Amino acid sequence: MDFDDAPAERDFRLRLRAWVAEHNPGLPTSSTDDEYWRGQAACHRSLYDAGFFGVSWPPEGGGQGLPSVYDVIVDEELAAGGAPPRPSVGYLVRGFIEHGSDEIRARFVPGIVSGRDRWCQGFSEPDAGSDLASLRTRAERHGDQYVVHGHKVWTSYSDDAQWCLLLARTDDAVPKHKGISAFALPMGQPGIVQRPLRMINGITKEFGEVVLDGARVPAVNMIGEPGDGWALAMTVVSHEREPGELGYVARYSQLVGEMVVRVRKEPGAFAPADLRQLGWAVVEAEMLRLHVRRRLSERLDGISHGSEGSVDKLLMTEVEQAVGHAALAIGGSGVGSGDDSWLRAYLYSRAQSVMGGTSQIQRNLVARRVLGLPS
Amino acid sequence: MDVRLSPEQVALRASAARVVGSLGPHVVSDLDDAERAGQLRRAVEDSGWCELRQAAEGSEPVATAVEVAVVAEELGRGLADVGFLGPTMAAELRRRVGAPGAPERETVVLEPGLVGLASAVPNEAPTGVAIDAAGASAGLVLVSGDGPGPRRLGRVALERGRTQTDLTRVTALPGSPSTAVDGVGALDDEDLVAWLALGLAVTCADLVGVMAGAVELARRYAVDRRQFEAPIGSFQAVAHMLADAYVVTEGSRSVALYAAWAVDALPLSEALAAAALAKAYCARAARNVCEISVQVHGGIGNTWECLAHVYLRRALLSSELFGGAEASVERVLAHRGIPVAAGSGHGLR
Numbered sequence: 001m002d003f004d005d006a007p008a009e010r011d012f013r014l015r016l017r018a019w020v021a022e023h024n025p026g027l028p029t030s031s032t033d034d035e036y037w038r039g040q041a042a043c044h045r046s047l048y049d050a051g052f053f054g055v056s057w058p059p060e061g062g063g064q065g066l067p068s069v070y071d072v073i074v075d076e077e078l079a080a081g082g083a084p085p086r087p088s089v090g091y092l093v094r095g096f097i098e099h100g101s102d103e104i105r106a107r108f109v110p111g112i113v114s115g116r117d118r119w120c121q122g123f124s125e126p127d128a129g130s131d132l133a134s135l136r137t138r139a140e141r142h143g144d145q146y147v148v149h150g151h152k153v154w155t156s157y158s159d160d161a162q163w164c165l166l167l168a169r170t171d172d173a174v175p176k177h178k179g180i181s182a183f184a185l186p187m188g189q190p191g192i193v194q195r196p197l198r199m200i201n202g203i204t205k206e207f208g209e210v211v212l213d214g215a216r217v218p219a220v221n222m223i224g225e226p227g228d229g230w231a232l233a234m235t236v237v238s239h240e241r242e243p244g245e246l247g248y249v250a251r252y253s254q255l256v257g258e259m260v261v262r263v264r265k266e267p268g269a270f271a272p273a274d275l276r277q278l279g280w281a282v283v284e285a286e287m288l289r290l291h292v293r294r295r296l297s298e299r300l301d302g303i304s305h306g307s308e309g310s311v312d313k314l315l316m317t318e319v320e321q322a323v324g325h326a327a328l329a330i331g332g333s334g335v336g337s338g339d340d341s342w343l344r345a346y347l348y349s350r351a352q353s354v355m356g357g358t359s360q361i362q363r364n365l366v367a368r369r370v371l372g373l374p375s
Numbered sequence: 376m377d378v379r380l381s382p383e384q385v386a387l388r389a390s391a392a393r394v395v396g397s398l399g400p401h402v403v404s405d406l407d408d409a410e411r412a413g414q415l416r417r418a419v420e421d422s423g424w425c426e427l428r429q430a431a432e433g434s435e436p437v438a439t440a441v442e443v444a445v446v447a448e449e450l451g452r453g454l455a456d457v458g459f460l461g462p463t464m465a466a467e468l469r470r471r472v473g474a475p476g477a478p479e480r481e482t483v484v485l486e487p488g489l490v491g492l493a494s495a496v497p498n499e500a501p502t503g504v505a506i507d508a509a510g511a512s513a514g515l516v517l518v519s520g521d522g523p524g525p526r527r528l529g530r531v532a533l534e535r536g537r538t539q540t541d542l543t544r545v546t547a548l549p550g551s552p553s554t555a556v557d558g559v560g561a562l563d564d565e566d567l568v569a570w571l572a573l574g575l576a577v578t579c580a581d582l583v584g585v586m587a588g589a590v591e592l593a594r595r596y597a598v599d600r601r602q603f604e605a606p607i608g609s610f611q612a613v614a615h616m617l618a619d620a621y622v623v624t625e626g627s628r629s630v631a632l633y634a635a636w637a638v639d640a641l642p643l644s645e646a647l648a649a650a651a652l653a654k655a656y657c658a659r660a661a662r663n664v665c666e667i668s669v670q671v672h673g674g675i676g677n678t679w680e681c682l683a684h685v686y687l688r689r690a691l692l693s694s695e696l697f698g699g700a701e702a703s704v705e706r707v708l709a710h711r712g713i714p715v716a717a718g719s720g721h722g723l724r
Contacts, residue, residue, distance in 0.1 A: 001378050001441055001636055009376055069376045260711045267713060275715045279704035282711065283655045291629035297378040314622045360615070367614035371594050371621060374609045 003293060005073070013073050016052050020081035023050070027084045033344075036084055037205030041160065044087045044115030047074075053086065054113040057093055061105065062113035068244060068296045079250035086247025091239035092119055092165060099182070099224045099232040108163075108184055120161035122152040122185065122210060123233060129154075130361050132167075133176045133230060137212060139168035139183065141219065146170070146183065148191070148215040154355070158194045158208030161187050165236070166217070167229050180229035184221040191215030201347035238306055240356045241313035244292045249316065252285040252323050255345065259330045274329040281326035284319040291315060307369035310362040317352045317359055324349025378632060384445050391446045394418045395453030403680050406456060406542055415457050416510060425462035425480075428573070430470040436639075440573055444580035444635035451584025451693070454685055456543040458482065460577055460696075461507030465515050467573055468492075471566040472528050482507055484514040484531060484549050490698050492567065494519045495529050498552045506696060508536040508547035516549065517562065526562050530554055541692035542685050568647055573638050574697040575650035579631035581693045582657040586624040589668035589686040593617060596672055613671060620667045623660040630656045648710040655703035658694035665690045 005013055023046060027039040047053040048062075055070045057063025064070075074086050089112050096109050111117035128135040137150020148168055158164070164185040171179035187194070191214040197207040224232060243249045259278055263270055270278075295312065324346040331342020353359040367373045380388065398415035400406050419425065424446045427438040443463055450459050461482025469477065484493040484503045493503030495516045505514035511533060518529035531554075536547035594617060597608030607613045634653035637646040665687035669676040676683045694700065705715045 001380065001384075001632075002376060003378055003633055003636055003640070005376055072376075260713065264712050272715050275708060275713060276701070276704055278713070279655075279708040279715070282707055283652050283704065286652055287626050287630050287656055290633045291626055293376060294378050294629045294632065297376070300377060300379065311622050311625050314618070315626050318622075318626070360611075363615040363618035364611065366618035366621060367608070367611075371590075371608075371614075371617055373594070373597060373614050373617065374606045 003290070009069065009073060012070060013077060016074065016077045017081065019050055019052065020077055020083050024081055024083045034203050034205045037157075037160070037203075040084060040087060041115060041118060043084050047086070048114045053115070054093070057090075057113060058097065061093060061097065061109035068299055069293070071247075072244065072250075072292060072296060075247055075250040078247075079254040085251055087115065088240075088246050088248065089113070089119065090245040091236045092121070094239045094245075095165065095182075095232050095236040096223065098235050099228065101224075104184070104221075104223055117163055118157060118161045119163045119165060120155050120158040120187070120208070120210075121236070122155060122164045122166040122212075123237075124154045125151055126153050130358055132233065133180065135167055135169065135180065137166070137168045139166075139170050139181065139217070141170075144219050146217050146219060146222075148183075148185065148212045148217060150212045151209070152212070153197075153209040155194075155208045155210050156206055158187075158210050159196055159205065163187060164210065165223075167233055170226050170229075174227070177230045178227050180233070181226050182223040182229040182232045183217045184223060185215065185217045189215060199348070200350065201344040203344075203348075237357055238309045241309040241316075241362070242295070243288060243312050243316045244296050246316075249288060249292060252319055253289055255323055256281050256285045256326065259326060263330060270330065277329040278326045281323045284322040288316060288319045307365055310357075310365040311370065313356060314359060314362050314366070317362075320349045320352040378636070380441075380445065384442060387442060388445045388449060390422070391424070391449035392453070394422065395449050395455045399453035399455045400543070400682075400685075403542075403682055403685060406685075412456055415455060419455075419457045419459065425459055426466060426476070428463050428466040428470060429476055430473075434470060434473065436467075436470055440576055440635045440638035441632075443573075443577055444631065447577045447580035448584035448587075448631075451581035451689065452588040453584075454543050454588065454682070454689060456509070458507050458509040458511060458545075460544075460574075460581065461505070461511060461514075463577060464570070464574055467570055468515050468528055468562070468566075471570065472560045472562055474528065477513075479513065480511045481513040481515060481530070482511040482533075482547075484516045485696070489695050490702070491571070492517050493549070494526075495531065495549075495552075497529075500552055501531060501549050503549060505533050505536070505547040505549060507544045508533055509545040511536075511547070514547070514549055528562060541689045543689050544692065565643055568643055569638070571697055572634075572643070572646045572650040575647075575654045575703070576631070576634040576638050578693045578696050579627070579634050579650070579653045579657040582661040582690060583624065583627050583631045585686050585690045585693065586620070586627060586657075586661050586664040589665045589683065589690075590617065590620045590624055592682055592686065593620070593668040593671040596675075600673075607671070616667045616671060620664040624664060627653075627657045627660045644710065648707065651698065651703040651706035651710070654694075654698060655700050655707060658700035658703065661690040661694055662687075662700075 025043050028036040054063040055066045056068045059065050092112050125135050139146040139148045164187055166183045166185040167180055169179050170181040193211045194208050196204045198204050199207055239245050327342040328346040334340030334343045427443050428436045431437045464483045465481045482505050484505045486493045486503045493501045493516045495501035495518050501516045513530050514533050516529045517526045519526050531549040532551040533547040534550045536545035538545055600607050630653035634650045637649035669683045672681050672683050675681050708715050
């Protein structure tokens, strides 16, 4: 057992550290800032070109086929160097790799991995949130194309995306989970209108809604067979729940570290209860760091976590929201200091128990699939 | 980076699980079965698990703290009513001062706050409690001289033990005045910090086992117990409590594993910080998880016959030993350069 880097890992870490020191784009390190989203694409490409992105993915998709622990090293070094986190596109890549034909994979995966193509995920709808399978966007076949009508919402990065991983109903005659198909939909076309949504912390770049009114997608852009969309969606959301798959987990330790620095400058200014709140945030952030190491090590045995992803998503949520509460305790509302960055971090943390499947849905999954409780 | 257990550690876990599974208590009344408890005690004696921290070659222990934690977790999961923590902590002290192995089963005496080793003035009985004292005839204490300076290890006879709070582990009061442990060196502060880190890490592993056992007990009950013509585990209000309990048990497992590894692998202050951090998380989680187990059992969970309270009681003691959740959080903050003394800060915010 070894929680430390093996020599090859250490080597990789030091190379990356040197690269970050030289190439830090100087963007805000938190996705709670619109500036971050403006620079994220360029950042992704330079990270990939330097050989530090997608390292654990298969070489045919533009990766390097290294063990997943290398992703964690990337996350830690980016956070420690004050650079923006690793772009979260792993779940798209896993969806394509597990469900796409060879041709679909060859067409789309390299562009996702390299950052050349920007993607959004057209899953949720106004009336299909937790109950995703009841989605009503429909795609009708006309010759060698499908024509799409519907409304997607809570669509991350929709304003930047050239492509949308779209779920649409292609068959009404079968049970709802079985009539859904997945498509690679080109975004820049007249039948698509996208509008940014403003999140509770004020940012506008992260989130959008997409109205599809006669959008067209070539039939060859279907991923899998007609009716295979639900299986792809489940792959995507289960990877979307894994802290090891997401680039931003190391940010929690970084944020906590910034709070510690701030408190050390002026320790007398904080009530013991607020300091304890910070103490718990330190504990939580470190727990997740170690937990991710354990999970990635289990993968070396070929154990891949389907339902355990819900466990990890709940842990990640516990951490982000504990860090958010500490930010509120240490930074306050910002009214007095004029600095509301801590408040914004707190407000953003509330989304973690909703996005990628609410905590209530995750608990249902843990109860049924991990604990084997009856439904 | 590879934090999997080795094949030998996996085998150790399996053999501990086998012993506890066949000889540990399965219902509360088993705790009164002296014949069973005797068989369990002999099986643990034969296993050599209590000697893992004895000196092997040189001053290195027979096994790392990870092996100790692997055994501790299984003993906690099975509510094993047998000495392990106490003898292990005593063996660690003997190893650190270069003393020979204990002539007969012994444990450690903690000061009344249950955090540090009890101190004794020569020829006086110390104040404190001998923990996990089943079968132990003596307990180790610190013998402080009149002034500052290195402290020596002393040994006191124990009064007859009894179970209180934790129904699975015996505590005893120190009896006679202490006598010096023969032929041994002195304990310095570093020895005591390392010893504390081991104690925190092993109690975390015990708590992980206790949590896993308490969750499984409640899970089985929620599958079997029917109300409103359905298993109660089919109701979200019940299922979500159990899901939460399982989730924090998994988080606890990750921090506890790191703490155990850190004892022998990291510099002292890092090892102590890792152990305190793990203890904060595990102690808070364990009370929560065991309370959920009691709640899922409903009225039955509030009767003596239900094992849920036996888990809760064991969790409460393991949490308190060497420092509980709040004390450990303060230790974590102190390690990051933030002191939290009561009343510190004028609390403007």
